[in-house]
Amino acid sequence: MIGKQVKVIPSNALDEIHLSALAGSECEVMSVTDKGMWVKFMHEFQDHNEWFIPKQSIQMVSSDGK
Numbered sequence: 001m002i003g004k005q006v007k008v009i010p011s012n013a014l015d016e017i018h019l020s021a022l023a024g025s026e027c028e029v030m031s032v033t034d035k036g037m038w039v040k041f042m043h044e045f046q047d048h049n050e051w052f053i054p055k056q057s058i059q060m061v062s063s064d065g066k
Contacts, residue, residue, distance in 0.1 A: 002029055002030070002031065003028060004060070005026055005029075006053075007026050008023050008025050008026075008057050008058065008059075009057055009058070009059045011056040011057040013054035014056075017052075019051060027039035035055060036054040037055070038050060038053075
């Protein structure tokens with residue numbers, strides 16, 4: 001899972017931590033916990049490009065990018 005590409009999708013959990021602006025963005029998995037993933041974005045959001053994303057807000061991206 002580490003190093004894989006995922007997409008952030010809308011969820012109540014994402015809204016609760018005020019990160020709904022990241023929905024629709026693709027990122028790389030840095031580490032995995034039972035509640036979600038630390039991911040790295042190609043772009044910065046609020047001066048950071050690494051964020052914790054709840055598992056309800058993660059969608060796997062296929063190996064061909066679709």
